[in-house]
Amino acid sequence: MKSIAFFNNKGGVGKTTLLCNLAASLAKVHNKKVLVIDADPQCNASAYLLPEEQLQSILMDEEHYSVDAFYEPIRRGVGYPKSIPTIVKSERFSVDLIVGDPKLSIREDLLATDWAATRNGDPRGFQTTYAFKELVSRFNNYDFVLIDIGPSLGALNRSVLLATDFFVMPLSVDIFSMMAVENIIKSLTSWKRALEDAIERHYKEEEYYFEIDNKKVQWDLNFAGYVMQQYRAKKKEGVRQAVGAFERIIEKQKLELNELSNFFNISPELTDLGEVPTLSSVVPLSQQAHAPIFDLGAKDGVVGAHYTRVSEAAEFFHKISGKLIERLSND
Template identity: 70%
Template sequence: MISVGFFNNKGGVGKTTLICNLAASLAAYKGMKILVIDADPQCNASAYLLQSDVLESILLDNSHYSLDSFYEPIRRGQGYPSQLPTIVKSERFNIDLIVGDPKLSIREDLLATDWAATKNGEPRGFQTTYAIKELISRLDNYDFVFVDMGPSLGALNRSVLFAVDFFLMPLSVDIFSLMAVENIIKSFENWKRGLNDGIERHLTEEGYNFQIKHEDVGWRLNFLGYVMQQYRAKTKGGVRQPVQAFERIINKQREEIKNLCAFFGVDSASVDLGEIPTLSSVVPLSQQSNAPIFALEAKDGIVGSQYTRVNEAGDYFHSISDKFIKRVSQ
């Protein structure tokens, strides 16, 4: 099983659209078994993957064990719970889901407080900081576990990024998305330094390394790559290219990506996983139908030229799937 966090410090970059449609592409065209964990308190992935009445019935079901509930025994000092959060099926996407919970935003306080304890080498701090990793370690019956994350550099996302094997960055072509990459690099440097200090102190004071599933914790995160989204394109010689105004920002973003690759020791030539130009009206229809963009049909409201957009979406996401599989196999 390989775990991947979908993360950018900048919101509005099409992250949820990417994670859900890439998961559906891998399931439909690669035969992969995929689980999405919705760790974004805004719960956009849950709303996309499940019909509203189904999602409502889950959230109002007293037997539903949420991702937020997974933290409660840890907060009480009782250790990791034995119960997994409820896993449900997204029928049209053909993937599994751990539904999001708005209460996760409140867990930021617990995670922030215990991050200070982690840096001090305290076992309680490590237990809280690595709760998501403990959860993911129990999900080895999947090929991939994808984690949807909110657009922040807060304690919750830090915990997720400590838990996953890779992170994938969706990018939009704007100056704020460009600046977000620089912020991410600075935060990663600080987090890695703080974690390494905590591990050293824990070993000194406790005499052993903190472990998840018999493996020492540590900085394990790798950069999988990026997907460029939401730009206007022109066709030149039969090849789609961004218009000049966007091209300037894209070139600057690639320089920042090189800096990010240098931090991870990754070849910058290997991290471009593809591009998704603007797909206009088919994205809202996909959200309303709780279906992958490339699987939309007439019953979902597709008419006329929108069929071309649906077919284009299939080309984009399946191409990204191919590059994704190649990258994680390197």
């Protein structure tokens, strides 16, 4: 099983659209068993993958066991729960889903407080910080666990990123997306240094390593790569080239991405997973139908030029999912 968080410090880069459509491509085209965990308190992935009536029924069901509920016994100091959050099926996307919970944002305080305890080598701190890793470790029956998280560098997202094998970064060509990469590098550097110091301190004080799934915790996160939203371009001798200010942003962005790749000791050439075209005309249809863009048809409101966009989406998403599988198999 490979766990992958989809993350960028900047919002509005198509993160949830990318995650859900890649999840469907992995399942439908590559026959992979996929679980999506919605760890974004805004719950956009849940709203995309499930019809409104089904999602509302789940959230109102008193028997529903959420990601937030998984943290409750940890908060009370009684350890990890035996139960796992409720798993439901997204029929159109052909993936399983753990529905998001807006209350998960409240756990930010718990995770922030216990991160300080983690840095002091406190076992309680490690237990809280690695709760999400404990959760993910219980899904080895899947090929891929894809995790949607919000655009922040807070305690919740730190806990998720420490729990995963890889992260994918959706990007757009703009100054804010470029600055977000710089912020991420700084945060990852700080987190890694603090974690390694904390593990050493914990071992000296407790004389054992904290373990999840019988494996000692350590810095395991890797960079799977980035997916770029297509930018405005011109063609010169049949080659697509950026125009105006985009050229300067792209050059600076490449330097930041190279630095991110270097942080993970990865060749920058391996991290370019591809581009996604502008699909604004069919994304709302996809959201309304709760279906992958590449599976939309007449019954979903597709007419005329929409079919071209649907065909383009199939080409791009399937190519990216293929490159992602290749990238992870070589790591």
